[in-house]
Structures are given as C-alpha cells and as structure tokens.
Amino acid sequence: MDELEAIVGKLLQQRGMKLAVAESCTGGLVSHRITNVPGSSAYYEGAIIAYSYTAKEKHLAVRHDTLQSYGAVSEQTALEMAQGVRQAFGCDIGLAVTGIAGPDGGTEEKPVGLVYIALATPDGEWIERYVWSGDRWENKARSAEAALDLLRRYLTER
Numbered sequence: 001m002d003e004l005e006a007i008v009g010k011l012l013q014q015r016g017m018k019l020a021v022a023e024s025c026t027g028g029l030v031s032h033r034i035t036n037v038p039g040s041s042a043y044y045e046g047a048i049i050a051y052s053y054t055a056k057e058k059h060l061a062v063r064h065d066t067l068q069s070y071g072a073v074s075e076q077t078a079l080e081m082a083q084g085v086r087q088a089f090g091c092d093i094g095l096a097v098t099g100i101a102g103p104d105g106g107t108e109e110k111p112v113g114l115v116y117i118a119l120a121t122p123d124g125e126w127i128e129r130y131v132w133s134g135d136r137w138e139n140k141a142r143s144a145e146a147a148l149d150l151l152r153r154y155l156t157e158r
Contacts, residue, residue: 003033003037004033004145004148004149004152005033005034005036005037005148006037007152008034008148008151008152008155009034009037009039009040009043009044011152011155011156012043012044012093012155013039013042013043015155015158017043017091017092017093017155018043018044018045018089018091018092018093019034019043019044019045019091019092019093019094019095019151020044020045020046020047020048020085020086020088020089020091020093020094020095021034021046021047021048021085021094021095021096021097021147022047022048022049022050022060022081022082022084022085022094022095022096022097023047023048023049023050023096023097024049024050024051024056024072024081024096024097024098024099025073025097025098025099025100025101025115025139025140025143026097026099026101026140026143026144026147027049027051027140028047028049029140029141029143029144030047030095030097030144030147030148031044031046031047031049033144033148034148045089045090045091046089047085048060048084048085048088050062050081053067053072056072056077056080056081059084059088060080060081060084060085060088060096061080061083061084061087061088062077062080062081062084063080066080071110072098073098073099073100073110073114073115073116074098074116075116075118075127075129077098077116078096078097078098078116078117078118078127079096079118079120079125079127081094081096081098081118082094082095082096082118082119082120082125083120083125086120086121092121092122093119093120093121093151093154094118094119094120094121095117095118095119095147095150095151096117096118096119096120097115097116097117097143097144097147098115098116099113099114099115099116099130099139099143100112100113100114100115100139101113101136101139101140101143102135102136102139103135103136111131112139113130113131113132113133113134113139114129114130114131115129115130115131115132115139115142115143115146116128116129116130117130117143117146117147117150119150119151119154121154123158126150126154128146128150130142130143130146
C-alpha cells in the first residue's frame with residue numbers, strides 16, 4: 001500500500017492543485033515526507049518553518065494580536081499559518097501544524113503533545129486538535145501523519 005504522502009501526491013496531481021506547508025513543531029517533517037515522493041515538484045510549492053513568534057508574524061502573516069491573545073499553539077494561530085502560507089506561495093492549499101512536541105513547554109491548559117493542524121483551501125478551512133502522549137519524536141511523527149491525513153480526507157471528499 002502507498003504511503004500517505006504518495007496518496008496525497010497522486011490526489012493533488014489528479015486535481016491539478018498546488019500545496020504549501022507551514023510548520024512549527026514538526027520542524028519540516030511534513031515537507032520531508034512530501035518531498036520523498038518522486039515528482040512532488042509537480043504539486044508541492046514549498047514550506048515555511050516558522051518556530052518563533054517573530055517568524056510566524058513576518059513570514060506567515062500571523063497577527064501579533066493572535067499570538068498575544070491565543071499563543072502560538074492555538075487553533076487561531078494554526079489557521080492564520082495555513083492562510084499565510086497559502087498566500088505567500090500563491091497556491092491552492094495551505095497546510096499548517098503548530099504544537100508542543102515536548103518533553104517540556106506544556107502547561108495544564110496546553111499540555112505537552114497538544115497540536116493544531118489547519119487546512120486553508122478555496123472551498124473552506126478546517127482545524128483539528130490532537131493531544132499526543134508520546135515522546136518528542138512520536139509527537140512530531142503523529143502530527144505529520146495527521147496533517148497528511150487531513151489533506152488526504154479533503155482531497156478525497158472534494
């Protein structure tokens with residue numbers, strides 16, 4: 001069976017759509033998986049890995065007020081990241097991931113493993129929330145898988 005990144009690649013190609021990715025806690029893992037597929041340049045425009053507040057504001061047009069009010073790990077920030085990367089690359093789909101990979105950085109309100117994934121498309125916007133319970137690598141890997149699966153579901157239902 002094909003890997004998820006190959007499946008979404010075929011779907012993007014069939015639909016003639018272009019993708020860009022904004023990553024924070026995954027640090028480029030989603031992009032790494034996408035670019036492991038031969039021919040991905042036909043549908044993949046690129047990525048912005050924005051870890052800091054400053055990078056999110058400057059490169060993804062996340063509003064300062066959003067970061068101050070909700071924090072980097074929030075559905076609001078995830079959505080603005082997806083919208084921002086879509087705009088920055090002028091493509092059909094923006095996919096974004098932001099979260100707390102661990103082992104530190106969590107709070108009672110926002111525990112380690114909390115991740116938001118957002119998708120911005122011509123048809124609408126979607127945000128999903130997960131709380132993983134693995135170590136740093138497992139949390140990043142699960143987040144990348146969930147991001148690709150959200151994209152797959154959108155492309156399959158479209």
